[in-house]
Amino acid sequence: MSRHNLCLILLLFPLFAYSQCKAIIDDIKKIEDESVRIEKLTSHIPIFESNCEFSCLARAMQILSIHFHKHSKFDIATIHAKQAFDVRKFLNEKSGMIASILMLYYNYIEVGKIDSAFYYLDQIPLIDDNDEGMINYFEEKAYFSFVNGDFFASRQFDKQSADWARRSGKFSLAFYAQTNYLTSKVENFKMEERSNFETQIDSLNFELEKLKSTLSLYEYQLNLLNLLYLKSIMTIYHQDIGQCNDIVKKLEYVKEVDPNKWAYCYYHLVNNLAQKHPKEARLFYAKLLTYSSRHFELTADFLIETELLEVTLMINENNTIKAKNKLIDIRNKLMKRNEINCDVFLDTKIKIANSNQLNLYKGLYSLAAQIFYDDYESSHDKNILKKSMHYYHMAILLSNQISVHSQREKSALLHQLSSEGLKNEAFSKAVKSHEYDYAFKFSELFHSNYLESILNLNHNSSKLSQSQKAEFVKTSLKMNQLNVDMEYETDPRKAALLNMELGRLKKKKDSLQLTNIEIKLDVNSSNYINDAIQSLSRNEILYEFLTHDSSVYLFKLSKGEFCLDIIKSDFIFKENIKRYTEGISKVSTVSTQSLKEYSNYFYNIIFKDENLRDKRLIIVPNGVIWKIPFEYLQNSNSTKEVNIPLVKYAFINYQFSYEAFSKLQIKESKFSKFYCFAPEFSNSTFDHNTKIEYKALTYNSQESKSVSKLMNGREYVAENATISNFISSSQNAGFLHIASHALIDNLDYENSCVIFSKSNSTYDRMNLHQISALKLDAQQVVLSACESSAGYMDSSEGILSLSRGFILAGSGSVISSLWSVNDQATAIIMQNYYQFIVDGHSKDEALAYAKRKFISDYPELSHPYYWAAFTLTGNIKPIYRGKTFTFWNN
Structure with missing residues (x-):
């Protein structure tokens, strides 16, 4: 039927048809027996179709979609949701379109069709006058990011949801988004932040009671449940049974609002109390089991998590045999779901489809590690101890994999923070049992995991052509800039459009990289x-x-x-x-x-x-x-x-880790060109745009000239030392030398930057997030700039410095400084360094000899301030080979 004919029929159709069809649906919805209700509704669909009552037809399809979704018949649910969406789109029913979009999104997520899910979800920002839709849009983005370990993105989306709700006067939804935002922070925080979070939770509790009179019962209960969820997470730090019982009492008041969140409140209570209060934890677990048996809305993954929780209880109750048998049962369920055959207690090579499964397997392996360690302590059997160490290792590898696939480094680091407890436990037990091989391996897993994963990706991406590499850099820079823009964007609709563009670019970037979630552990090699x-x-x-x-x-x-x-x-x-x-x-x-x-x-x-x-x-x-x-x-x-x-x-x-060092020693570059960048700072200069004063660098132009001559390279000085020239040169550079200022931002490490020139006699910043997005194949980057080795101290990655940024970008090695060094001393040491490089010394030898020569030539400047700041990271091999220079320009 053509759109024109359909419109004509709709215009001529008697108005009573709509009232009649709507009354039919309203009567059907009152039927308590679900099977009878669905049967009646299905039988009336031909009536809606024959009467061309498309609005009621869409409502019927939506109800059917919800029904089949609840019963895990996602393919059928998707068909009905699609029919509802198409009709509502034709009728331009905005609220109905959004409801159908969300139903499509949920169904596609359940069957793992992520691209299709986000295709529909990303339609919401395109619908005008759509406040609740936009709030839902950001909430779904936040939740998806959260369960997939992208905690930083989750926080951004929750904040945008709260902003949108506040601007549209929907204070209940704003409060809900605000509690979700705090939840995404509380799930991953450092111990020293505890009191701050507890204060914020108390403040939210007070605010909710003030809002209570303006909210419907459902709105109040929904927000109260969110607060109880936050409080249940925090019980791990105070272990107060009285407070736990108070949470349980209030949970009874909100038990039908959101079954998933309600169940997770009990999950956290049980998990947090299991070790110190096993009896109370067991009582709470019994309530959780009773509730789970009555609510089919709870996902299969959550039910597995619940069973893993019982294993934790059994371990703390010293029921090791029961715990092991239960774990085997859980393993069999997971293996069957993923069609994996395993004839050992746990496999040491698995492929995983998504982050939810990663978390389940991580829980499985970490519990197995605990069980086998307890077995070892009673039996003193070294073979059992080896198995325990194997499983700890596998659990940590699984945990690290989530951060590898994060859209932004900040999310990866937040996820690593959440797995520190597992690493600490593994390391302590390895040292205690004198398993020093594993202690050393676990120590390595505390050092720069994200960096090592990127080094692996860089190795895979080394097969890219020059045009692909240029496209990769362009896409990465755009993505990083969009992430920053989203962080500071105050207009939620613009933020939504930025996020849609970010998703498109991520697909493009992923197509240029080889990625695969496969965890493999060689059990025969633990030396x-x-x-x-x-x-x-x-x-x-x-x-x-x-x-x-x-x-x-x-x-x-x-x-x-x-x-x-x-x-x-x-x-x-x-x-x-x-x-x-x-x-x-x-x-x-x-x-x-x-x-x-x-x-x-x-x-x-x-x-x-x-x-x-x-x-x-x-x-x-x-x-x-x-x-x-x-x-x-x-x-x-x-x-x-x-x-x-x-x-x-x-x-x-x-070095950031021994493994990273080993990988960088085998890195080879096919490029040999040398480029030097030296913006002009002839006098102390105040940048009015950034309100920052740059001290004079009297000798950086002299440094640039001398090192470029030694390396037969090209200089970009004064106004030519721009970011655009740097990016274009970096794509085929074997060596990059930057003689400039660097700024370190201790509040947000991604804002740390190197200063370049602008053509209009001002200065331009190249931030850390832009640096790490580059696709370098350079043998070395020399940052002859102050504090380029310094930065924010991360517990799992080490120093998040500019130096590390260039290693992430693909440089084989970096020379940088720990503090602001005298300009003239820097120029002399750098000239000495390159002279020793040309003479054929390895990089670490050349840097040591350069410092020794400086101390010998200038005894009055022998204080370590003048020479000790410069450090070498990465590949240490010589650049000079025989009678030819590997860096010689073509």
């Missing part, structure tokens, strides 16, 4: 320490630090030797680090004698009486150790190197 030792050369020593509880664990690995030292991280230790770093980064803060005493203190703790002459020290810092410049450490007890800084007789490089 991690021996593997690392075998890869070290005779003169190399690895020092890997891990800050854990109130100690610093130090793994020392060298050819044929391994040692684990435990350093007490007490007040004195931390205070000495503070005084040492403050004294070394400024000439006059601490006396030279005091500096030597601090350097002796740290040398004796870390190196003791080791012979380090001509050794290559691979330093993998963690926590407060990141702040220590090792080059100036001195041995006061030696007969040969008494009070001589390490830089004069050893070669030092700093």
Whole structure:
């Protein structure tokens, strides 16, 4: 039937038909027996069709869709929802269209058709005058982001939902979105933030009671449930049974509002109390089971989570055999669902379809690890202990996979924060049981997991053509900019459109990368320490630090030797680090004698009486150790190197993890061109746009000229040192040298930046999020800029610095600085460095020799402030090969 004929029929059709059909639906909805209700409704559909009463037809289809969705018949539910949507779109029934869109979205999500789900959901911002639809749109985006581990995006969407609701005067929905926003933060926070969150929850509780008289009963109950959900999460920190019982009492008042959220409140109560209050946890679990049996709306995944929760209870009740049998039963259900055959207790190679499954398998493996460890403690069977360590390892790998596929690095880091408890537990048990191979491996898993995953993706993407690589960079930069724009966009509709564009770009970026959620663990290879030792050369020593509880664990690995030292991280230790770093980064803060005493203190703790002459020290810092410049450490007890800084007789490089270091050593670049960028800062300059004063860099143009000449490279100086020139040059650069200012933002690390020129005599910032979006294939980036090694300290990734940003972007190695260094000293050290590189030395040797020469040539500037700031990270191999330079321009 044509659209014209349909319109004509609708215009001529008697008005009583609508009233008659609507009355039929209203009567049918009153029927209590669901099967009778659906049968009656289905039988009347031909009447609606024959009478051309399309509005009632759409309502009927929507009701049928909801019915079949509830009974997990998602294909049939989708067909009815699609029919309802098509009719309502034709009739331009806006609220009905949104209801049908949401039904389509839910059905497609259930069957894993994510693209189709978001195709329909993204129709909502295109519908005008649609406040509730937009609020729903942002809430669904927030929830999807949250369950998929993209916590930062979830917070953004909840905030936008609250803003939209507030602007449209829907204060109940605004309050609901506000509590969701806080939930996304409470799920992943550090212990020191606890009191702040508890204050916010109390404030929301007070606000809800003030709003109560203006809300309907349903609105009040819905928002109260959200608050109870927040409180149930927080019970892990106070373990107060009285408060828990108060939550349970209030839950009875809201039990029919949202079955999923209600069930999760009990889930958190049981999980949080299981260890210290097993009896109360068991009582709450019984209530949860009773409730779950009555509500078929609860997902299959949640029911599995509930069963895993019972395993936790059994473990804490010392019912190890029951726990193991229950776990096998859960495993069989999961394996059957995913069509996996497994003839061992747990498989060590699995493919997973989505983040929900990742979380379930993570729970499965972590509980198995606990059960087998408890078995080991009673049996002292080393084979059982090995299995426990295997399962801890697998659980952590599964957890890390969620962060790999996050849309934004901030979300990845938030997710890693949520898995710290698992890593701490695994590491503690490995050390306690003297499983040092696993202790070292778990230590590695505390270091820069996101960086390592990106290095793997970069390796896969190295097969891209130049045009594909350029497209990848363009897409990544756009995505990062959109993420920033969304964060600060105050117009919710514009934010929604930005998000639609972000989704489109993500698909494009994913098509240029090889990604696959597959976790594999080689159970026959657990000799991690021996593997690392075998890869070290005779003169190399690895020092890997891990800050854990109130100690610093130090793994020392060298050819044929391994040692684990435990350093007490007490007040004195931390205070000495503070005084040492403050004294070394400024000439006059601490006396030279005091500096030597601090350097002796740290040398004796870390190196003791080791012979380090001509050794290559691979330093993998963690926590407060990141702040220590090792080059100036001195041995006061030696007969040969008494009070001589390490830089004069050893070669030092700093790495984010040993695994990342190993990957970067095999990185090769097919490019050899050298580019240098040096914006002009001839005088101290005040940037009126950013309100920042840039100090004069009198010698950076001289530095650029000298190093470019040594490397036979090209200079971009003064107004030519622009971001656009940098991006275009970086795509075929083997070497990049930036002699400029850098700014570190300790509040938001993504805003840290390198300063470039603008053509109109002002300055332009290249932020960290733009840097990490580049697709480099460079052998080295030298950041001859202040504090480019400094940055925000993340507990799982280490320093989130500009240096790390360039490694993420694909550079094989980076030289950067820990503090603001004298301009003239920098120029001299850099010229020395490249001269030693040209002479054929490795990068760490060249940097050490450059510093030694500077100290020798300028004894009056021998204070470490002038030379100790520069650090090398990544590939350390020489650039010079035989009679040719690998960097020589074509």
